[in-house]
Amino acid sequence: MATVSISDLRKAFxxxxxxxxxxxxxxxxxxxxxxxxxxxxxxTTLKSVAGLIDVDxxxxxxxGTDVTRxxxxxxxxxMAFESYALYPQKTVSENLASPLKSGRTGKYNESxxxxxxxxxxxxxxxxxxxxxxxxxxxxGQRQRVALGRVLVRPADIYLLDEPLSHLDAKLRAAMRAExxxxxxMSNTTTLYVTHDYQEALALGDRIAVMRKGRLVQIGTPQQxxxxxxxxxxxxxxxxxxxxxxxxxxxxxxIRLGDGSFDVPxxxxxxxxxxxxxxxxxxxxxxxxxxxxxxxxAIHGRVVLxxxxxxxxxxxxxxxxxxxxxxxxxxxxxxxxAQVGLTVADSDIHVFAAGDGDTPRLGxxxxxxxxxxxx
Amino acid sequence: MARQELLPGQxxxxxxxxxxxxxxxxxxIFSLFPIAWMLLLALKNDxxxxxxYFQFSPTWSNFATVVSDKGTQMTSVDFKASLITSxxxxxxxVIVSLVIGIxxxxxxxxxxxxxxxxxxxxxxxxxxAPELMVIVPLFVIYNQIGLFDTKVGMIxxxxxxxxxxxxxxxxSYFQDLPEDLEQAALLDGxxxxxxxxxxxxxxxxxxxxxxxLLAFIFAWNNYVFPLILADTNAxxxxxxxxxxxGGGGQAYYNLTAAAAIIAALPPLIxxxxxxxxxxxxxSFGAVKA
Numbered sequence: 001m002a003t004v005s006i007s008d009l010r011k012a013f014x015x016x017x018x019x020x021x022x023x024x025x026x027x028x029x030x031x032x033x034x035x036x037x038x039x040x041x042x043x044t045t046l047k048s049v050a051g052l053i054d055v056d057x058x059x060x061x062x063x064g065t066d067v068t069r070x071x072x073x074x075x076x077x078x079m080a081f082e083s084y085a086l087y088p089q090k091t092v093s094e095n096l097a098s099p100l101k102s103g104r105t106g107k108y109n110e111s112x113x114x115x116x117x118x119x120x121x122x123x124x125x126x127x128x129x130x131x132x133x134x135x136x137x138x139x140g141q142r143q144r145v146a147l148g149r150v151l152v153r154p155a156d157i158y159l160l161d162e163p164l165s166h167l168d169a170k171l172r173a174a175m176r177a178e179x180x181x182x183x184x185m186s187n188t189t190t191l192y193v194t195h196d197y198q199e200a201l202a203l204g205d206r207i208a209v210m211r212k213g214r215l216v217q218i219g220t221p222q223q224x225x226x227x228x229x230x231x232x233x234x235x236x237x238x239x240x241x242x243x244x245x246x247x248x249x250x251x252x253x254i255r256l257g258d259g260s261f262d263v264p265x266x267x268x269x270x271x272x273x274x275x276x277x278x279x280x281x282x283x284x285x286x287x288x289x290x291x292x293x294x295x296x297a298i299h300g301r302v303v304l305x306x307x308x309x310x311x312x313x314x315x316x317x318x319x320x321x322x323x324x325x326x327x328x329x330x331x332x333x334x335x336x337a338q339v340g341l342t343v344a345d346s347d348i349h350v351f352a353a354g355d356g357d358t359p360r361l362g363x364x365x366x367x368x369x370x371x372x373x374x
Numbered sequence: 375m376a377r378q379e380l381l382p383g384q385x386x387x388x389x390x391x392x393x394x395x396x397x398x399x400x401x402x403i404f405s406l407f408p409i410a411w412m413l414l415l416a417l418k419n420d421x422x423x424x425x426x427y428f429q430f431s432p433t434w435s436n437f438a439t440v441v442s443d444k445g446t447q448m449t450s451v452d453f454k455a456s457l458i459t460s461x462x463x464x465x466x467x468v469i470v471s472l473v474i475g476i477x478x479x480x481x482x483x484x485x486x487x488x489x490x491x492x493x494x495x496x497x498x499x500x501x502x503a504p505e506l507m508v509i510v511p512l513f514v515i516y517n518q519i520g521l522f523d524t525k526v527g528m529i530x531x532x533x534x535x536x537x538x539x540x541x542x543x544x545x546s547y548f549q550d551l552p553e554d555l556e557q558a559a560l561l562d563g564x565x566x567x568x569x570x571x572x573x574x575x576x577x578x579x580x581x582x583x584x585x586x587l588l589a590f591i592f593a594w595n596n597y598v599f600p601l602i603l604a605d606t607n608a609x610x611x612x613x614x615x616x617x618x619x620g621g622g623g624q625a626y627y628n629l630t631a632a633a634a635i636i637a638a639l640p641p642l643i644x645x646x647x648x649x650x651x652x653x654x655x656x657s658f659g660a661v662k663a
Contacts, residue, residue: 047557050557050561051560052561071560071565072557072561073563073565077561081557083552083554085558086558087558087573088577089576089577098562099562099563102562102563102564102568104564105562105563
């Protein structure tokens with residue numbers, strides 16, 4: 001258990017800046033998720049904390065000690081690699097015993113080792129695989145062994161690099177739930193890297209959204225979801241992606257599309273009359289109502305209805321603009337139907353106008369100060 | 375005639391393919407012929423060695439002569455001793471190459487540092503020039519520093535043959551090895567040296583076996599270095615074989631052939647023993663495909 005503090009971390013590979021000035025403080029016992037697309041620098045950040053990368057600048061502090069120039073085997077961190085990195089010539093039990101045998105994670109005799117391995121393999125449900133070699137395991141089993149090699153030893157920090165990414169969807173959901181329940185995980189400071197927003201929202205005490213080597217926003221899942229700092233964060237979270245519509249502010253309303261429909265300006269948005277803005281509406285925040293019953297609703301025609309399990313994804317044509325709406329399916333609207341759409345004022349996100357990633361117009365809970373989680 | 379349906383995997387007879395097969399068989403016989411000729415020659419007696427083709431009275435005596443005799447009437451070569459010298463020279467060269475070459479290959483495969491590519495290229499460049507080009511200066515140097523006709527000297531010079539081979543082959547093996555494996559060992563609490571010994575080395579064992587075998591064969595078959603830089607003390611079997619050609623007197627082709635066959639045995643035996651280590655794909659399952 002330890003705090004982790006990263007300040008102004010920099011690392012370039014050739015001309016590519018993999019990590020470009022990252023600063024973050026992680027509290028003791030916190031489950032901290034770094035979320036970002038591939039190539040954002042997530043793994044580089046993680047390996048910098050592990051000491052596997054010679055950083056170009058900045059500092060990494062673990063438990064109050066500057067470890068920037070400390071060898072990885074002196075840092076007392078455990079890491080699960082995205083590639084699993086199991087030793088191919090060793091069996092599962094030998095793989096799990098490896099960190100216990102190095103002598104740098106504490107001294108264990110044979111029976112203590114067996115006990116620890118037994119404990120962790122029971123938790124992960126892999127104790128029938130102890131005699132097998134990694135090549136004889138499925139991806140899901142390898143994943144568990146890699147996790148087991150992390151959990152089997154006491155460490156100041158757990159570093160998990162996309163530990164669920166190569167599992168199929170069902171197993172991933174199951175493992176996600178398991179991860180959260182692991183006792184060791186809740187007691188040990190954990191840095192978790194993922195590109196899956198659901199994992200981030202489900203697991204993280206706090207989430208840092210990363211793009212091109214920089215942190216775009218740090219906050220609790222709630223803050224990241226409710227108040228995305230810019231359109232990049234807004235788009236990174238949620239499936240289907242958030243709807244972004246160009247609009248003009250006019251008299252407390254924002255006119256959208258060809259100007260024939262509008263939404264109110266949310267209370268905390270900072271924009272003035274005549275401003276050009278982008279409005280973000282999450283598909284799940286848009287509600288389908290009877291087109292005739294609610295005069296204030298936005299009116300449109302359903303172009304496409306796709307059933308996705310428990311939800312129906314509707315593509316609605318509203319005065320030439322296309323809105324994606326996630327409906328429960330109970331409304332019973334089919335393609336070609338006229339529908340009314342409503343959105344709560346607090347679910348309307350206003351961003352600056354322009355192409356690419358534009359910032360939120362309004363308060364963003366950006367935080368970098370140390371925050372206790374429990 | 376109606377065309378018959380083919381089973382899956384069954385091929386229709388074609389003249390082109392049949393001609394190719396016949397051609398390959400001929401090529402196979404042709405390429406085996408020198409070896410067959412050598413075997414036949416080794417079984418002929420002195421009288422028949424130049425007068426017969428396939429019909430002769432076979433005898434094993436040539437092998438006995440080569441092994442037991444400390445030379446024939448015409449030569450003064452101790453073939454058995456040269457065989458042992460060869461084993462020491464080549465074995466020594468391969469061992470030294472592995473001890474120095476494996477860490478060198480690891481460093482070259484894992485890290486790029488200033489001049490690392492130049493260093494690798496320079497090592498390969500030993501093999502560009504014909505040995506005959508460097509042999510005269512080497513001969514002068516060896517004479518002056520007292521390495522002429524010593525086993526140490528031979529091991530040293532055979533190094534030039536085996537080291538580049540070992541380093542270049544193993545470097546690609548180490549490059550193929552995912553770095554994550556050693557990094558995992560570092561985080562398990564092992565030093566870089568132990569990570570190398572515990573993780574990287576066992577996985578590239580097939581590569582080491584292959585490189586060692588190739589290096590041994592190249593060293594074993596080297597002719598020019600022992601011919602010029604060694605004599606009776608450190609002379610190798612390749613040179614000893616040619617002594618049976620008589621050097622101006624009668625040429626014992628049959629003894630030469632017998633000696634060549636015996637000389638080919640050690641690499642052959644080594645290749646057969648090492649074969650089971652030559653399997654690749656040992657690292658399968660270590661990391662995701």
